[in-house]
Amino acid sequence: MPMPPQGFDGARALALAAQTFDIEARALQALGSRQGEGFVRAVQAMLACRGRTIVMGMGKSGHVGRKIAATLASTGTPSFFVHPAEASHGDLGMVTAGDVVLAISNSGESDELAALLPALRRLSVTLVAMTGKPQSALARHADIVLSSAVDQEACPLNLAPTASTTAQMALGDALAVALLDARGFVEADFARSHPGGSLGRKLLMHVRDLMRSGDALPLVAPTASMSQMLREMSAKGLGFTAVADADGQVLGIFTDGDLRRLIERGVDLLPLTAQEVMHRSPRLVREDALAVDAAGLMEQHRITSVIVVDEAGRITGALNSNDLMRAKVI
Numbered sequence: 001m002p003m004p005p006q007g008f009d010g011a012r013a014l015a016l017a018a019q020t021f022d023i024e025a026r027a028l029q030a031l032g033s034r035q036g037e038g039f040v041r042a043v044q045a046m047l048a049c050r051g052r053t054i055v056m057g058m059g060k061s062g063h064v065g066r067k068i069a070a071t072l073a074s075t076g077t078p079s080f081f082v083h084p085a086e087a088s089h090g091d092l093g094m095v096t097a098g099d100v101v102l103a104i105s106n107s108g109e110s111d112e113l114a115a116l117l118p119a120l121r122r123l124s125v126t127l128v129a130m131t132g133k134p135q136s137a138l139a140r141h142a143d144i145v146l147s148s149a150v151d152q153e154a155c156p157l158n159l160a161p162t163a164s165t166t167a168q169m170a171l172g173d174a175l176a177v178a179l180l181d182a183r184g185f186v187e188a189d190f191a192r193s194h195p196g197g198s199l200g201r202k203l204l205m206h207v208r209d210l211m212r213s214g215d216a217l218p219l220v221a222p223t224a225s226m227s228q229m230l231r232e233m234s235a236k237g238l239g240f241t242a243v244a245d246a247d248g249q250v251l252g253i254f255t256d257g258d259l260r261r262l263i264e265r266g267v268d269l270l271p272l273t274a275q276e277v278m279h280r281s282p283r284l285v286r287e288d289a290l291a292v293d294a295a296g297l298m299e300q301h302r303i304t305s306v307i308v309v310d311e312a313g314r315i316t317g318a319l320n321s322n323d324l325m326r327a328k329v330i
Contacts, residue, residue, distance in 0.1 A: 020154040020162065027150040027163040028170050034147040035174075041144045042102075043178045045126045046077055049100045053079040054125075056087065057104035058112050060161040061168060065104050068172030075180040084112035092119055100126045106148065106164045108136020117141045130171060132164055146171060207294050208287040210327055211308045211317030212238065218318060219244060222251055222275035229254055229274055238320055242282070242307045243274045248314035250307055252278030284309050287316050291329045294319055 004010075046053050053072055057065035065081050072079035082094050084103075095101065101120055103113050108131035120127055121141070129142035132149040139145045148171050154162035179185075218236035220229055222243055232241045233256070240255040254277055262269060262277065285294045285306045294306060298321055308317035324330045 016156070023152060023154040024163045024166045027167050030151065031148070031167050031170060034149060035171075038145050038147070039174070039178075042128045042146055042175060043182065045100050045128065045144060046072075046175070046179055047182055049098065049126070051078075051096055051099040053077055053100045053102055054095050055079060055081045055102045055104065056084050056113060056116075058084055058110045060165050061104040061106060061110075064165050064168045064172065065102070067169065068102070068104075068176070071172060071176045072179070075176045076183045076185040077176065077179050084110065084116060088112065088115055092116065095120070095123055095125060097124045099123075100128060102128045102130060103138060103142070104130045104148075104168055105136070105138050106132040106161060106168070108133040108138035110138070113138055130168060132167075205291040205327060205329060206287070207285055207289050207291055207308055207319055208317070210291055210323045210329075211287065211319045212236070212323070213308075213317040216318075217315070218242060219315065220274050221245070222273070222278075224274040226269045226272045226277075230259070236318075238305055238318055240305055240318075241274075242315055242318065243278045244315045248316075250282060250284060250309060250313065250315050251275065252280045253282035253307060254278045255305075282307055284313075285319065286311065291324060291327065295321075295324050295330045298324075 053069070055065040055069040055072075056062075062081075062083060069079045069081040080094070082091050087095070105113055108129065114137055117127075117138075126144070127142045128144045128146060129136075129138045130146045130148050131139050132147070133139065134145055134147055134149070148164065148167045150163040150167050152158055153160060153164060216236060218232050218238050218241040220232050220241050220243055222245065224232075224243070229241050233239065233254075240253055242250060243252040243254065244250050252275070254274060258277060258279070262272075283297060283301055283303060283306050285297055285308055287308050287310055297306060298304060305318060305320040307315060308319055310316050321330065
C-alpha cells in the first residue's frame with residue numbers, strides 16, 4: 001500500500017467527508033421545497049409522450065443524465081441519452097416530433113445545449129429544463145422548468161459539481177418514481193426489463209418452467225404396494241411419491257421421512273398400501289404460480305418438495321428446493 005504524501009491530515013479528510021455529507025443532505029432536503037407545478041407538468045408530459053424521453057447534458061450533468069435515462073427506461077418510461085455535442089453533428093436525428101427532451105445544465109448556459117435550442121423548437125418537442133438557474137437561457141427557452149438549485153457545492157472551493165449533481169440525480173429519481181407510480185408499474189413490469197438479473201428470475205419464472213413432469217414425476221395409485229412406492233421414490237430421486245386417483249386428483253403424499261418413522265416404530269411394511277400410509281393433506285402449488293412463491297411455501301412449512309397441480313387440481317408435476325437453487329431462484 002503506497003504511503004500518503006507528507007503532511008497528509010487524516011482527521012481533516014474525515015472532517016471534509018462529514019462536511020460533504022452534511023452539505024449534500026441539506027441540498028436534498030431543500031430540493032423538495034423547490035418543486036411545484038413544474039414537476040407536476042414534467043411528469044404529465046412524460047406520461048402523455050408517445051415517443052421517448054430524450055435526456056441531454058454536458059460534462060458532469062451528462063454523466064447524471066445517462067443514469068437518469070437508464071432509470072427512466074427500466075421503470076416504464078422509454079428513454080435514452082443523447083450527447084448534445086454529438087447531436088449537433090447528426091445525432092439530433094434520434095429526436096422526433098412529439099418526444100420530450102430533458103435538458104440538464106446546472107448553469108443553464110451550456111453552449112452545446114444552447115446551440116440545439118432552435119432545432120429542438122422546430123421539432124416541436126416538449127423541452128424540460130433541469131437547471132440550478134431558473135433565469136438562465138435554457139430555462140427561458142424551456143416549456144417546463146425543474147429547479148435543481150443548491151445553496152453551495154460541497155467542494156471547499158465551491159466550484160466542482162458535487163451537491164448540484166447530487167440534486168440532479170435525486171430529481172431524476174423523483175421523476176422516475178412519480179412516473180412508475182402513475183403508470184401502475186409493478187414488480188413484474190420491472191422484472192421484464194431486467195430478465196438477466198436475479199429479480200427477473202424471481203419474478204418471471206413460473207413453477208411450470210422448473211417442475212419435474214411426465215416420466216420424472218413420482219406418482220402411484222392409492223392401491224400401490226409399499227414395494228411399488230419405494231421403487232418409484234428410488235427411481236425418481238425426489239424423496240417422495242405423490243398419490244393420485246385415475247383422474248389425477250391428488251390424494252396424498254408419502255415421503256422418506258414417513259418411511260423412516262414407520263421403520264422406527266417397527267411396523268410391518270409389506271402389507272401396507274399407499275392409501276394407508278400417505279399424508280392426506282399435502283402442500284400443493286399451482287403450475288402457473290411464480291417460482292419464488294413456491295420457494296416461500298417450502299420455507300414457511302419447512303419442506304423441500306411440493307406437488308404441482310393445474311387449475312382443476314390435477315397433478316402435473318413436482319418441484320423441490322434443488323430445482324429452485326439450480327435456477328437461482330433461491
